[in-house]
Amino acid sequence: MCTLCRLAPCAKLRQHPRAPSSPVYLPAHFAETRPDELHRIIRAHPLGMLVTHGAQGVDAEHLPFGFDPHEGPQGVLRAHVARANDLWRRCPSGTPVLVVFRGAEAYVSPNWYPSKHEAHRQVPTWNYQVVHVRGTLTVRDDERSVRAIVARLTRQHEAGEPRPWRMGDSAPEYIDGLLRQIVGIDVAITSIVGKSKLGQNREPRDRLAAADVLDARGHAELAAAMRQAF
Numbered sequence: 001m002c003t004l005c006r007l008a009p010c011a012k013l014r015q016h017p018r019a020p021s022s023p024v025y026l027p028a029h030f031a032e033t034r035p036d037e038l039h040r041i042i043r044a045h046p047l048g049m050l051v052t053h054g055a056q057g058v059d060a061e062h063l064p065f066g067f068d069p070h071e072g073p074q075g076v077l078r079a080h081v082a083r084a085n086d087l088w089r090r091c092p093s094g095t096p097v098l099v100v101f102r103g104a105e106a107y108v109s110p111n112w113y114p115s116k117h118e119a120h121r122q123v124p125t126w127n128y129q130v131v132h133v134r135g136t137l138t139v140r141d142d143e144r145s146v147r148a149i150v151a152r153l154t155r156q157h158e159a160g161e162p163r164p165w166r167m168g169d170s171a172p173e174y175i176d177g178l179l180r181q182i183v184g185i186d187v188a189i190t191s192i193v194g195k196s197k198l199g200q201n202r203e204p205r206d207r208l209a210a211a212d213v214l215d216a217r218g219h220a221e222l223a224a225a226m227r228q229a230f
Contacts, residue, residue, distance in 0.1 A: 024132060024193060029201055032129065032194030035069075041103040041131050041194065042067045044221070046156075048077070048133070050187075051098040054090040061087055065099065065187075066152045074189040077133065078149050080182045088139045088183045095137040097187060103129030104222035108199070112213045113206035122206075125199075127214075129225060132193045140184030149184040198222075198229040 032038060042048075042065070050061045061081065069075040077099060081087050091097065105128035116122040140146060151167060158164035167175050199207035207226055215223035 024195070026193070026195055027201075030195050030197045032131070032196040037196070038131055038192055038194045039067070039069050041129055042101050042133070045101050045103050047101075048079075049100040049102075050079075050087075051100065052087065052091045052095065052137075056090070059087075059090075061085070064153065064157070065101075066149070066156055072188050074192060076189060077135065077187040078152060078184065080146060080149050080153075080184045083181050083183050085183075088141070088185065091137055091139075093138045097135060097137045099133040099135070099187060101131040101133070103131070104219065104225060105129070106214055106217075106219045106222050108210050108214070112210045113202070114209055115203055115206050127198050127210075127222060127226065129196045129198070129222075130194070132195075133187070133189055134191045134193075135187040135189040138186040138188065140186060143179060146179050146182060146184045150179065150182075196225060196229065198226045200229050 032041075046064045046067070047062060048065045050063055052059050052061070063079040063081065066078045067075060068078070105126065108125045108127050110116045110122035110124055113122050140149065147167075154165065154167065158166075199210060202210075207229065211223040211226040214226070
């Protein structure tokens with residue numbers, strides 16, 4: 001069953017073996033189970049793909065999420081949408097949703113593997129990290145909640161600025177008008193599944209050589225993850 005089949009019917013596809021407890025194809029050696037790494041990927045790549053299923057079928061929205069891992073059993077995601085976006089009407093509070101966070105990713109050429117030049121038994125691949133978060137949606141359509149969500153997101157994304165922007169930098173009536181045009185959403189997390197496909201099934205020398213090439217080509221985050229893989 002494909003990732004979206006749990007949200008909507010789809011054509012029957014060829015079945016592939018996977019870990020029994022995972023809703024996605026996830027070979028054991030690619031399973032990302034370290035909570036710190038799962039949380040890092042979400043925070044480093046906060047633009048999540050919110051997948052929903054309603055009367056019109058499967059849909060997806062791309063939203064920047066704030067993440068609080070300490071609230072609730074597994075944490076909470078928060079974001080906001082334009083009031084003109086009918087997502088918050090199509091998917092009322094209590095709707096089950098999927099949020100996908102795509103981490104570092106890049107193409108890997110077999111020419112980068114030392115073993116390829118000895119046996120010529122390697123092929124191209126793609127290395128990546130991804131986190132699938134499932135949870136229950138709650139709509140926040142009150143001024144206090146929306147203001148709090150915007151304030152949290154602003155603090156998160158302005159943290160690296162020399163002089164972080166704050167809502168107080170703008171005229172109150174201007175901010176109040178903008179807040180009335182958005183609706184907040186929470187996703188109470190029920191499960192987090194991570195996949196780090198980083199060449200764990202390769203010889204260490206091949207994986208590390210590929211990491212060096214990726215690092216030299218500007219993929220430092222992926223290279224670092226590959227060096228730490230085991």
